[in-house]
Amino acid sequence: MPLHVNSSGSTKERILGAAEVLFAQRGFDGASLRQLTAAAGVNLAAVNYHFGSKDKLVEEVFRRRLDALNARRLEALAKIAGASGTTLEDVLAAYIRPALELSHDDSGSLFMRVLARAFAEHDDSLRQFLSENYGHVMRQFTAEFARLLPQLSKPELYWRIDLVTGALTHAMSGFGMIQRKHDVSEQVHREQTAQHLIRFAVAGLSHP
Amino acid sequence: MPLHVNSSGSTKERILGAAEVLFAQRGFDGASLRQLTAAAGVNLAAVNYHFGSKDKLVEEVFRRRLDALNARRLEALAKIAGASGTTLEDVLAAYIRPALELSHDDSGSLFMRVLARAFAEHDDSLRQFLSENYGHVMRQFTAEFARLLPQLSKPELYWRIDLVTGALTHAMSGFGMIQRKHDVSEQVHREQTAQHLIRFAVAGLSHP
DNA sequence: GGCTGGTTCAAACGATCGTTTGAGCATACG
DNA sequence: CGTATGCTCAAACGATCGTTTGAACCAGCC
Numbered sequence: 421m422p423l424h425v426n427s428s429g430s431t432k433e434r435i436l437g438a439a440e441v442l443f444a445q446r447g448f449d450g451a452s453l454r455q456l457t458a459a460a461g462v463n464l465a466a467v468n469y470h471f472g473s474k475d476k477l478v479e480e481v482f483r484r485r486l487d488a489l490n491a492r493r494l495e496a497l498a499k500i501a502g503a504s505g506t507t508l509e510d511v512l513a514a515y516i517r518p519a520l521e522l523s524h525d526d527s528g529s530l531f532m533r534v535l536a537r538a539f540a541e542h543d544d545s546l547r548q549f550l551s552e553n554y555g556h557v558m559r560q561f562t563a564e565f566a567r568l569l570p571q572l573s574k575p576e577l578y579w580r581i582d583l584v585t586g587a588l589t590h591a592m593s594g595f596g597m598i599q600r601k602h603d604v605s606e607q608v609h610r611e612q613t614a615q616h617l618i619r620f621a622v623a624g625l626s627h628p
Numbered sequence: 629m630p631l632h633v634n635s636s637g638s639t640k641e642r643i644l645g646a647a648e649v650l651f652a653q654r655g656f657d658g659a660s661l662r663q664l665t666a667a668a669g670v671n672l673a674a675v676n677y678h679f680g681s682k683d684k685l686v687e688e689v690f691r692r693r694l695d696a697l698n699a700r701r702l703e704a705l706a707k708i709a710g711a712s713g714t715t716l717e718d719v720l721a722a723y724i725r726p727a728l729e730l731s732h733d734d735s736g737s738l739f740m741r742v743l744a745r746a747f748a749e750h751d752d753s754l755r756q757f758l759s760e761n762y763g764h765v766m767r768q769f770t771a772e773f774a775r776l777l778p779q780l781s782k783p784e785l786y787w788r789i790d791l792v793t794g795a796l797t798h799a800m801s802g803f804g805m806i807q808r809k810h811d812v813s814e815q816v817h818r819e820q821t822a823q824h825l826i827r828f829a830v831a832g833l834s835h836p
Numbered sequence: 837g838g839c840t841g842g843t844t845c846a847a848a849c850g851a852t853c854g855t856t857t858g859a860g861c862a863t864a865c866g
Numbered sequence: 867c868g869t870a871t872g873c874t875c876a877a878a879c880g881a882t883c884g885t886t887t888g889a890a891c892c893a894g895c896c
Contacts, residue, residue, distance in 0.1 A: 431843080447749055449657040453884065463844055468885060470843095533750070540748030540801075541655055542741070583828045586798020587791040593748075620791045623835035624828050639873080661854065671874055676855060678873095839896080849886070856879070865870080 432470050434460040439481050444530035447537055448478055479549055482538070485522065485531045486550075490557045492518040501564050508626060511564050512618045519592055520614055536593035569625060584621045591617060640678050642668040647689050652738035655745055656686055687757055690746070693730065693739045694758075698765045700726040709772050716834060719772050720826045727800055728822055744801035777833065792829045799825060 429437070438460035442451035453474060457464045471477040496514035500506045522531060538546055566577055591613075637645070646668035650659035661682060665672045679685040704722035708714045730739060746754055774785055799821070 445750070447655070447657065449655065450749075452882075454882080463846085464884095465846090465886080466844070474884065537748050539798075540745045541658075542653070579824050580828065583795040583799055583825070587795040587832070589798065590747075590794020591791055616787050617791070619835065620788065620832050623831045624795070627827065627831035627835075660852075662852080671876085672854095673856080673876090674874070682854065837896105840894090842893090843891080845888100845890070847887085847889105849884105851883080851885105853882070854880100857877085858875100859877105860873105860875070862873080863871085866868085 431460075431462050431466055434462055435467060435470065435477065436481060436484060439477055440485075440530055440534060443478070443481060443537070444533040448541070448543075475545075478546070481534065482550070483553070486554055489518055489522055490554050493557060494560065497560060497564065501560070502567070506564075506568065508565075508568055508622050509618055511561065511568065512621045512625075513614070515561055516588065516617050516621075517614055519588075520610055520617075532589075532592040536589050539589060565625065580625050584624050587620065587624070588617060639668075639670050639674055642670055643675060643678065643685065644689060644692060647685055648693075648738055648742060651686070651689060651745070652741040656749070683753075686754070689739075689742065690758070691761070694762055697726055697730055698762050701765060702768065705768060705772065709768070710775070714772075714776065716773075716776055716830050717826055719769065719776065720829045720833075721822070723769055724796065724825050724829075725822055727796075728818055728825075740797075740800040744797050747797060773833065788833050792832050795828065795832070796825060 435456070438456050439451070442456050442459060445451070446455075453467050454464060457466060467474065467477055471480060493515055496518065497511065500510045500514065519532065538550070562577075562581060565581060566572075566574075569577060572580070643664070646664050647659070650664050650667060653659070654663075661675050662672060665674060675682065675685055679688060701723055704726065705719065708718045708722065727740065746758065770785070770789060773789060774780075774782075777785060780788070
């Protein structure tokens with residue numbers, strides 16, 4: 421196992437970057453502060469000095485990415501929500517595309533995997549943190565889905581959104597077998613992925 | 629935190645039962661052998677005596693459930709595969725219903741959550757174990773999907789199966805907000821869940 | 837220079853981890 | 867009876883964990 425030393429940015433940023441990588445690879449429990457600080461090229465005590473504890477570091481890893489991600493989602497949603505010509509595709513694109521761009525960004529490519537781990541670990545305190553800080557995002561999207569799918573009962577709509585969420589989390593965390601081919605560019609692959617996800621989600625949400 | 633002592637069955641079975649519960653609750657790393665053996669009401673050394681190591685215990689937890697689960701899936705698939713009147717619904721039911729029955733079984737209710745954790749943890753050795761022992765199941769189902777969806781290209785089909793898998797794993801591990809209402813029986817709820825999953829999967833697989 | 841506040845450092849803390857040990861116990865067989 | 871055999875037990879092993887400590891460093895300011 422190579423010991424990668426990240427030497428750019430402040431100590432805090434180097435810790436956050438290394439934490440994202442190692443949390444994605446080994447999980448929150450599996451990644452130790454000693455591995456993490458070694459990879460970041462900082463002293464072991466720096467984590468507790470700058471973040472207070474390992475748990476607070478985990479929260480900061482989420483906050484750094486999710487603040488930007490959900491802001492872009494809401495920004496995209498605001499442009500189309502409530503309008504008369506809005507389609508399901510538009511709403512789904514507003515939700516999916518910011519996540520796809522993040523997940524294909526160099527520095528954030530592993531974050532969706534970290535997020536999927538957080539879902540799989542039924543850690544109550546982490547779920548509460550996510551719900552408190554970002555629950556309003558899902559609520560706004562749900563409201564717009566309800567407007568565009570008036571024929572669905574509330575339980576029926578929740579069911580479908582739940583299943584779509586599972587599919588997207590699964591896909592964006594790179595669980596699947598689908599890999600980018602060598603002969604297509606990053607940009608083209610991202611667009612193909614977005615099209616697949618959106619068409620799939622539209623079919624799953626709107627079937628009779 | 630209550631310390632539950634399971635006193636039925638052999639030492640091996642008690643360990644397996646307690647391991648399933650604790651692995652689902654705290655993850656494979658998070659659940660310690662001391663918590664586990666205390667919950668099972670057995671001595672700490674019993675795990676290494678009967679299973680050799682904690683990793684081997686993890687494999688046995690999977691083997692015990694997946695052997696039965698996938699046998700029932702293949703049995704159900706064999707009854708319909710290749711026949712002329714077979715529908716997508718039939719194939720999906722063969723895949724989903726055995727898992728749903730397991731996930732709502734008293735003694736196996738937490739196993740799907742354990743399975744979802746295994747997906748989220750990108751542990752290579754565990755993935756290799758699952759692929760070696762149960763990869764042929766997914767291959768048989770994929771072949772039948774390909775037969776019933778001849779209009780889809782191979783990459784397109786793989787994409788859709790991947791997304792359906794994500795949705796089902798998500799739903800069956802109980803991530804979502806959908807809970808059984810108090811006024812519907814266990815059996816009715818299971819049937820409703822199966823119908824939701826199957827209709828959703830049909831729509832996701834077969835949309836134009 | 838001296839001093840201060842923020843930061844980094846090596847070292848140690850107590851706790852908990854998976855695993856091993858060797859004695860003790862029970863049942864079955866000669 | 868004696869003695870294997872399979873299993874359980876308390877205790878300990880070394881390793882690793884998150885966290886804390888107190889000294890060292892290092893800018894900027896008087």
